[in-house]
Amino acid sequence: MKTLAVTLWAETLKVRKSKILWLTMLFFAFVAMMMGMIVFLQQHPELTQKLGLIGMKANMVGMGEPNWKNYMMLLTQGLAGIGLIGFGFITSWVFGREYTDHTLKDLLALPVTRTSIVIAKMIVIAVWSAILSAIFLAAALLFGKIAGLTGWSSDLFFSLLYQFAMIALFSILLCTPVAFFASYSCGFLLPIGIVIITMMMANFSGLLGLTAYFPWAISGLFCVAPGTEITIQPVSYIILLTTSLIGLAGTLAWWSYADQHAK
Amino acid sequence: MIATDKLTKRYRDVVAVSELSLHVRRGEIYGFLGLNGAGKTTTIRMLLGMINPNDGHAFINGKKVHPNNTDLWKEIGYLVEMPYSYPNLTVKENLEIVRRLRFIDNKNAVNEIIGKMKLNQYANRKAKNLSLGNAQRLGVAKAMIHNPSLLILDEPANGFDPEGIYEIRELLTDMAQNQGVTIFISSHILGEISKFANRIGIIHNGELIRELDSRQLEKLCQKRLMLDTINNAEAMKILYNHGFIPTETPSQQIEIVDTRAIVHPETIAKLMVENHTTPTMLNVVEEDLESYFLRTIKEKGE
Secondary structure, three states: OHHHHHHHHHHHHHHHOOHHHHHHHHHHHHHHHHHHHHHHHHHOHHHOOOOOHHHHHHHHHOOOOOEHHHHHHHHHHHHHHHHHHHHHHHHHHHHHHHHHOOOHHHHOOOOOOHHHHHHHHHHHHHHHHHHHHHHHHHHHHHHHHHHOOEOOOHHHHHHHHHHHHHHHHHHHHOHHHHHHHHHHHOOOHHHHHHHHHHHHHHHHHHHOOOHHHOHHHHHHHHOOOOOOOOOOOHHHHHHHHHHHHHHHHHHHHHHHHOOOOOO | OEEEEEEEEEEOOEEEEEEEOOEEOOOOEEEEEOOOOOOHHHHHHHHOOOOOOOEEEEEEOOEEOOOOOHHHHOOEEEEOOOOOOOOOOEHHHHHHHHHHHOOOOOOOHHHHHHHHOOOHHHOOOEHHHOOHHHHHHHHHHHHHOOOOOEEEEEOOOOOOOHHHHHHHHHHHHHHHHHHOOEEEEEOOOHHHHHHHOOEEEEEEOOEEEEEEEHHHHHHHOOEEEEEEEOOHHHHHHHHHHOOOOOEEOOOOOEEEOOHHHHHOHHHHHHHHHHOOOOEEEEEEEEOOHHHHHHHHHHHHHO
């Protein structure tokens, strides 16, 4: 336990002192603001022409009648998208930076186990991702309020909160394979590439009707409107959890047993 | 303190380290010499559990080296190749991370090592803003913060200016002589190693081709007599006629490796004067470690 405590302290310090932490917070708040702007423009169609591309994009989103219910649906879709990309990016950074900053070798022959270092990194990624999700939600609600949306209810809010928590949790669980590829490739590029490819494949799986079976598409099922044909299956949870565990086991095995040549 | 038994690492067809068996005794400064790509860093990484050997074993303090043998690493400080630190953290923060990860209870350990490595004025400077020499000092500080009983250092002199190299040499010598710290050090500055290592191992193409102590080295380093005269061509003939085998160096001097000439250079001077080829220079030169090292690996290659 003491081992995990010190590794967690070290990993937290590295993240706290990095610019990436603040940049990701700003990015998530910015995306929330853009969503607020979309709904605001839908309420004020006369502005869309003046704003050119942004106005056109707002029209294309087609969220239906601009109210809290539809806005919240849009937010869950937003989190499902930037969650996978954003959390995947921070995972790439947390693991990949040890290679690009050439600091990995200093972590390999210490009185703390390599397993505890990997676990500490995973915990930091999970907490960081949860904070980003909370920032996204808080900012989006604030912009929704500013936009003057109608139809708010506490039931609606708690339903959104549940969906948000599940999407965030699912996206966080899918960070472990990214961690493996960051460790395997000794850097950022491959894991970020993997994140982009999985996003594309998630969209493609929808076309094939395999959304409930492709790990990176499953979180999207929390965004679909009630009564939609495609729903999450019990096996979806198993697939997602298995993918996460394989990613974790692969990362732990890589750190523990692979030859470490990092400069 | 360190023992390896036929330690071997292969990468497909390339043998990086081949059946390396070396022994480093407690309190010893062991210089590990080799050209680039000879297998020094691979050996050091195997000693630190970073690379798994294909065959053979490494032992430190009688315990088998294994990545998850965390107790083993408590007593070991190390520096592998160029030292790097977290660029956005200060010198103090980088050392505080090491202090905690090494479970050092003494909270003043960071300040003490900062003082020892003369990093006081840079304590609050971010690592990314340090000069190469100070970044190297920080690397050495991280390796020494826990007062290890064994230091494994891979090219620690890289990046240091001559004054820094001298300081590190004095520090390591003091640690070995007064605190009984065992030091395993590789360096490409071969002359530097000869100044303070008790024993030297030479690795070439992954094989340990020679292991010797510093006194043996003195004996093994060849001596030769360098001679320059007013007429070197004539001098060479005279030397041949008297049973010597002189050779001409690229700088057009005469070199004699015959012990008779080296022990009694005055006889050569007398011989030259008597034959009207007056010497203008007569000097007994001792081979330094670098020359010995190059000669040894050349002999091995042949």
